[in-house]
Amino acid sequence: MIVGSERIVVIGGGIAGLAASALLARDGHRVTLLEGREGFGGRAGSWSRDGFRFDTGPSWYLMPEVFDHFFRLFGTSAAEHLDLERLDPGYRVYADGYDAPLDIRGSRRENVELFESVEPGAGAALERYLDSAASTYDIARRRFLYTNFDGVRGLLAPEVLRGAGRLTSLLTTSLDRFAARTVRDRRLRQVLGYPAVFLGSSPTATPAMYHLMSHMDLEQGVFYPRGGFTAVIEAIASIAADAGVDLVPNARVTAIELTEGADPTVTGVTFHDAAGASHRVPAHRVVSAADLHHTETELLPAHARTYPESWWRRRTSGPGAVLAMLGVRGEVPGLAHHTLFFTEDWRENFGRIFGSNPSIPDPASFYVCRPSATDASVAPPGDSNLFVLVPVPADVGIGRGGEDGAGDRLVEATADRAIAVIAAATGANDLVERIAVRRTVGPADFAADLNSWRGGALGPAHTLRQSAFLRGSNRSRRVQGLLYAGGSSVPGIGLPMCLISAENVVKRVRGDRSSGPLAEPEAAGPGAVGPAPASGVRSREGA
Template identity: 65%
Template sequence: MNERSRAVIIGGGIAGLATAALLGREGYDVTLLEARSEVGGRAGSWARDGFRFDTGPSWYLMPEVFDHFYRLLGTSAAEQLTLTRLDPGYRVFFENHDEPVDVAADRARNLATFEAIEPGAGRSIGRYLTSARSTYRLALAHFLYSTFASFRPLLVADVILRAGRLGRLLLQPLDRFIARFVTDHRLRQILGYPAVFLGSAPSMTPSMYHLMSHLDLEDGVYYPQGGFSAVIESIRRLAEREGVTIITDARATAIETGDGAHPRVTGVRYADADGSPREAPAEVVVSAADLHHTETTLLPSELRTYPDDWWSTRVAGPSAVLVLLGVRGGLPALSHHSLFFTEDWDDNFQRIFTEPTSVPDPASLYVCRPSATDDTVAPAGHENLFILVPLPASPGIGAGGEDEGGDDTVEGIADRAIRQVARWAGIPDLAERVVLRRTLGPADFARDFNSWKGSALGPSHTLRQSAFLRGRNASSVVDGLYYAGGTTVPGIGLPMCLISAELVVKRLRGDVSAGALPEPL
């Protein structure tokens, strides 16, 4: 590798920033192009009137992945962030049940809670969590950090001896796997909900992903003080420390290649803040933008690894309406994280994923109240509330706006969500206490992030869209073109995006190992 080879990163979300930082440490001369005026991408923030909202991810899971990433850069999560372990990790409200269920910060209390709901469930879910922990550790050791450029590193005893079980976990849907352990509908929903983190439904998600329950029921849920913008800012600082040049208001318009039988990247064309055309030359280009946008907009048809007909067979993860509320007074009925599950959530998922799609009503919701943990996100005497309503991936549903200024459909969905939270959580005057309101809809995801079909997450983690079936993180047509972020391997979520940055380094090194890179780089 030329010590000062030039690399251009497209996209300043967490994956783009992380990739830039790692390549800077590898010795590349790195330029990062971000289309918006601030970095962060989907992990963005918005502030007004003394309120500050995270507008994207809000669950800090898999802390060891974050810490490993920071240690690659010669630091640690403890040095970069102030983490608070949430207890309860989250609270669950169920339709037609008066009392919510708190999921605690440790395994023993959770097993006792589940036993109280369904006699015998404590022991059953104990076995479930033991399996989840074992599967998670196997995934970390042999799958999540693999580019799948070679399958030889998977031919080890740990994997071979478990091949039969792994095959069953891949082929059996998560909901059917859960049904082997518990019968109570509420417990099945708690165990099945992690599928939503993967942009999927329990009936569509391989039961391999029951490993997610180890994270929330046993490993714990954390919160970085200052919100997730603190995570983004820490990685930005580290990237700049490694010599990365970050250019905002720089919208990539094309990935340039040389001529010949084996085209190779030569740079990226982009429009600057004034709309003037610019060019950033490079020997390596990493697109951390949406993979569909990269392939179908930034490359000509003859250079696409994933053309339109490939996308026609893919399943998009759900979109969402986000409702950001500043609320006067306290909201003690809500935990930092609260989930609202409808009785017939199979109908919710069918409406989101099955054609013809429609907006669920009532919908299973997610509510975040970061002011329960962080005094800096709302003025004194007020609360910060974030509501997420999962929807079909369809930009036609509309865009949001400030002070009820979004499209009618989006604002109507927001109104219903506020009423639902108020009724289920016993906060009858919630709507009257709202002093600030902003909404975001599927059209915002499509416009702001070039998101395929306006999805809030990316391609769903179905069997055909997981692990090596999710797609390569390197172009099979253009030399020097790589991909990072939630739309490529290993998948959706902030930890996965950090791993995707590391996978770019492994590709460039020709490293086909299955495990994480040694620390530091």
């Protein structure tokens, strides 16, 4: 149903910008999306060389019901656009001090059995933990994620009031402490605490509220879209184009134009094209899905900033990252599709990243994705595609990456140490010699290519002071008609959160103050929530 016809410019062609533009066009608005780079996707980009293709960012497909809800808003489904596989194992864990890895399985029952096999009594403890995680996730999805916190109705819902004491306890207890109350084995505690990294934080600084993340990986399961996350971006970009969005690549926005005076209103956006020529697009509203710090401090004059530099100095950035994209001849059989490497002293590891005197952890906990374990299209036959992510401080001084070892010293040395750990853990002693393609990325690349605040890989960390309504608003307090979407805004980090942020922008434009997802075409009411998809999902056994 057409609900409006404004001229709206969306800045940034990542998943949040693409989704917001599609939803706004669906409502009848005339939407232009400006993306500064040649391709769309933002952090969810793609890079190829010599037959190897790499996702350059997100690689965990979690919260499948959020994706399917978005597609159903357009009368379709994720199953119609994506070929999803449930991974089994969901991921593998190598932990310092233990000889054998742990395989986190594809179902709750199997993971309960796994926990029990490691620590007597841990199975029953995990059952209770996952019951709590599922309940917390359900409330969060219906009351706290799809909302702009501009009304109290959702906060005063009976289920929220009844659980106020429990919710307060979860907010004031750290995830690390909450996990330690559940199990004793260090590896199991790390499995329960590691989701903090997906939230751009450390287990000691993340509220236990976010134990809801364990409902996703230990119960719902981990999925993979064949073709990689490029397939997700292509599907949403196609929906945006079909909805009538004017998708403009190579359009580097230089300013958000405003009316003069004490109460400025957006009037348009200026940008430079690939040839350097300047252009202007008029607008009744602007939605910036670019980095929030960049939007506020580079695209607006000082008097129009809701979040000036003084505000950012009081915020905590998520981690930076050193990425290594490795095309390896032959197999690396000790790696699953997703593999985590955990150091023994986690407090030291995260203290080096988030502490008062940050530095690159050594040894470091890190993550490896081997999509070639599932998808033959990402590497030549018989070869392996490895994507390595080492969390480091958000510090552009760490430097930039490059191809074939040409990156800055700290970036390349960090990648080299991770490769050595992989080789030792998996028995692939000749791994270095078999690397045919190598590209690294450092924090300075995130700053230069994505305008990322401090070179962070994710966005502001999900600490207590930076979660829910304390994270900020998706509406400028100084500029009429300026809205925000994406991982550096609300509700937060991750592709599902970015999809939700797009929907919340649409609710702002509509004046919708409800606390649940938008009604789907077949749904009866504004708070209708569809089930997680079952069709179109295959389970993959083994790695």
